[in-house]
Amino acid sequence: DTGVSQNPRHKITKRGQNVTFRCDPISEHNRLYWYRQTLGQGPEFLTYFQNEAQLEKSRLLSDRFSAERPKGSFSTLEIQRTEQGDSAMYLCASSLFKTGVDTQYFGPGTRLTVL
Amino acid sequence: GESVGLHLPTLSVQEGDNSIINCAYSNSASDYFIWYKQESGKGPQFIIDIRSNMDKRQGQRVTVLLNKTVKHLSLQIAATQPGDSAVYFCAEGGGTSYGKLTFGQGTILTVHP
Secondary structure, three states: OOOOEEEOOEEEEOOOOOEEEEEEOOOOOOEEEEEEEOOOOOOEEEEEEEOOEEEEEOOOOOOOEEEEOOOOOOEEEEEOOOOHHHOEEEEEEEEOOEOOEOOOEEOOOEEEEEO | OOOOOOOOOEEEEEOOOOEEEEEEOOOOOOOEEEEEEEOOOOOOEEEEEEEOOOOEEEOOOEEEEEEOOOOEEEEEEOOOOHHHOEEEEEEEEEOOEEEEEEEOOOEEEEEEO
16 A cells, blocks of 8 residues: 555543654655544644655644654654644545645544543 | 635435535735535545636536625535535635645535435
């Protein structure tokens, strides 16, 4: 399978614990995006990388959230001191950005439940 | 964006009918628009995209229409099949928001055999 992959697919944690999610983009895609989706809503942008550089972060991304893409390939999203409001589907997408074209392909998501 | 809760617009059609799903976008500076299909428990799946210098683009069984004057986007699905049942989202990007996509509310499409 050459699509975007995410692990784990499901995560249940207790409030106050830290969690980390991983995203592996489509090979050779230079951009990687994180979104969050709650029930009944469209995905909301969190942050994105072009190669190793984090180019933009949403105001939704509080200081408890951190994302990295150290070698310009896979990325991790860490949430520290989880809260019940963090329960959501966390989606990763990747794209091969060229001038004027930035089609984003999504992974299956990681569903986080904070008890 | 504002929360609209769980009350997504719905569209019910019979198998073989044509479906039209509409979307109003918010940013007049957006120059790139995408339609995604999302099935339960899965990530959004790319369907078709269109740039602002076009007003129509066709794919396999799908057509996207863009009306920049009224900031409206539509997705037409020909000969709708039960496998087309899903939530459909439009998304806008580009312009001053290059990189991130802003998603619309979503429409639930149900196709009855």
